[in-house]
Amino acid sequence: MSSKRKILFPTRIALILVMPALILYLFFNTWPMIFSIGIAFTDATQKNISPSPEAIDNWENAIRCAIDLRDKPEYKEKTSGLVDSTVSSLMDVYGNLTGIKNYIEAGGDFLNTPLSYLRGLDRSVRTLMRVSEEFKVYFNCTELGYPTSISPISKEMLEKFDALSTLSGRLQNPGAYDNKTYYNEVVTGYNITIELVNYFKRLETDYEGYMNEFIASAQNELDSLQLKFIGLENFKKLFHDPRFYNSLYKTMLFVATSVPLKVGFGVLLALFYSSELLRGRRIMRALIIVPWAMPFLLSALTWKFLFIPNGQLGQLLGLNMNNREWDAFLVYNLFETWLAYPFIMTITQGALGGVPKEVIEASYIDGANAFTRLRKVIFPLIKKPVLVASISTTGASLQAFLVPLTLNGAGPTGYICAPFVGCTAGYMNEMLIVFGYYRVIIDQEYGYAASVYLVILAIILVYVTLWLKLLMEKGGK
Numbered sequence: 221m222s223s224k225r226k227i228l229f230p231t232r233i234a235l236i237l238v239m240p241a242l243i244l245y246l247f248f249n250t251w252p253m254i255f256s257i258g259i260a261f262t263d264a265t266q267k268n269i270s271p272s273p274e275a276i277d278n279w280e281n282a283i284r285c286a287i288d289l290r291d292k293p294e295y296k297e298k299t300s301g302l303v304d305s306t307v308s309s310l311m312d313v314y315g316n317l318t319g320i321k322n323y324i325e326a327g328g329d330f331l332n333t334p335l336s337y338l339r340g341l342d343r344s345v346r347t348l349m350r351v352s353e354e355f356k357v358y359f360n361c362t363e364l365g366y367p368t369s370i371s372p373i374s375k376e377m378l379e380k381f382d383a384l385s386t387l388s389g390r391l392q393n394p395g396a397y398d399n400k401t402y403y404n405e406v407v408t409g410y411n412i413t414i415e416l417v418n419y420f421k422r423l424e425t426d427y428e429g430y431m432n433e434f435i436a437s438a439q440n441e442l443d444s445l446q447l448k449f450i451g452l453e454n455f456k457k458l459f460h461d462p463r464f465y466n467s468l469y470k471t472m473l474f475v476a477t478s479v480p481l482k483v484g485f486g487v488l489l490a491l492f493y494s495s496e497l498l499r500g501r502r503i504m505r506a507l508i509i510v511p512w513a514m515p516f517l518l519s520a521l522t523w524k525f526l527f528i529p530n531g532q533l534g535q536l537l538g539l540n541m542n543n544r545e546w547d548a549f550l551v552y553n554l555f556e557t558w559l560a561y562p563f564i565m566t567i568t569q570g571a572l573g574g575v576p577k578e579v580i581e582a583s584y585i586d587g588a589n590a591f592t593r594l595r596k597v598i599f600p601l602i603k604k605p606v607l608v609a610s611i612s613t614t615g616a617s618l619q620a621f622l623v624p625l626t627l628n629g630a631g632p633t634g635y636i637c638a639p640f641v642g643c644t645a646g647y648m649n650e651m652l653i654v655f656g657y658y659r660v661i662i663d664q665e666y667g668y669a670a671s672v673y674l675v676i677l678a679i680i681l682v683y684v685t686l687w688l689k690l691l692m693e694k695g696g697k
Contacts, residue, residue, distance in 0.1 A: 253677075260670035263450050269666050271445040279442040282370035283435055285361035289372060290431035302358060303424045305351045310417045312344035313384065317410045320391070321403075330402045331394050338392055345388040352381040372434050377419050384412050454671035462638035463646040464672070467655035470549070474651060475617045478556045482617075483610050485557055486564025491594070493565075494572045505569070512562035519559065520626035527551045527627070543632050545648040552623050552649070559623075560613050567609040571602035611687045618680060621653040630654045652676050 289295045319337045324330050359373045387409045394402055423430055458464050493505045511519060526533045529540045541548035575598060583597045624630040630647040637643040656672035659665050
């Protein structure tokens with residue numbers, strides 16, 4: 221018999237079938253937790269949590285290029301000549317634009333603008349454009365052997381050369397303008413020229429300092445793309461954040477208010493629909509658990525439109541969950557009760573089905589009234605299933621997320637203060653899960669959000685440990 225079993229059910233085949241599934245199950249259940257623990261001790265953001273190698277290479281090559289341009293004598297000499305030519309051409313442009321500007325401001329007819337200024341402007345701008353093209357070629361790091369889209373010379377400033385050239389061409393034809401428009405064009409070119417002069421004079425007088433500044437800025441950008449271990453900094457930030465304390469307070473308050481509502485309402489309905497005096501109770505029980513079967517999003521949208529300030533129930537009850545903190549909190553509790561009472565009711569009905577009728581009949585014969593029968597006979601017999609249901613629904617309330625998020629985004633927004641910590645602006649009804657979610661979606665701080673979720677995990681573990689201990693003590697009695 222033993223040998224037949226080995227042939228029919230070889231251990232090797234069982235391991236081949238079971239082990240991959242077990243490994244995958246453990247991986248997909250433990251990896252997210254391990255990942256979150258690791259991320260919580262880093263400065264992870266949207267930029268550095270998974271940067272592309274191309275982006276890193278881009279900045280590294282820009283830094284190497286700038287170092288060569290700063291340090292190698294041949295580059296420094298060529299740069300000095302280009303910068304001098306650029307500043308000289310810009311000063312010519314500046315002089316001609318200043319002449320035109322002063323002429324018009326002195327009451328001169330813009331249509332008779334001296335040709336010497338217009339021709340001088342055209343000539344100096346043409347020279348400037350030739351020099352700018354040399355800049356674009358010479359400071360092209362890719363051509364220098366460092367493939368990158370980043371230039372040590374500001375691309376914005378190089379684009380202003382083109383803008384100045386276009387504007388100079390327009391100014392050569394005063395007849396196309398009225399006096400005010402022509403003057404405004406001259407002032408625009410004058411301001412662009414001053415900006416360019418200031419920029420290139422910096423290169424002329426402190427080229428090495430400019431390059432050092434560019435390298436430091438590029439290094440900062442490169443550092444922002446690289447994940448760094450920061451120890452407990454996220455947790456220090458968390459415990460100095462008033463929003464965290466507000467979300468912790470609102471979560472615990474929500475547990476304290478929603479759980480009694482859900483359990484109480486579910487148990488009462490279960491008792492009501494368990495009465496044999498109620499006709500059609502099976503059909504009514506089926507109808508009343510509809511919230512359990514409805515898609516969550518459909519329920520959420522229905523409740524949202526009912527309780528917005530101009531919704532039917534919002535107007536009837538005078539509630540404004542979009543602008544009043546505690547009105548929103550009340551609607552959260554009502555909606556949570558609506559979602560969860562079918563679960564409590566179903567568990568309780570199952571427990572009531574296991575209560576022996578003889579026990580109830582004996583208590584009735586002994587003269588116990590309805591309240592006494594419930595308190596002394598029925599509740600003691602169904603308390604364990606109801607307790608388990610209460611534990612489950614408490615865990616759901618601790619992790620409240622979709623209810624506040626879908627009804628009003630955990631709002632309204634307002635000023636949040638925590639004693640001994642400080643004040644800040646935020647969402648008044650953020651539960652802990654929503655708080656962590658917003659740190660990812662809004663602030664894009666993955667490391668900080670992971671620290672939030674580790675705190676939530678710790679709270680849930682403490683909660684589960686306490687309830688398991690309680691259940692074991694109850695089971696031992």
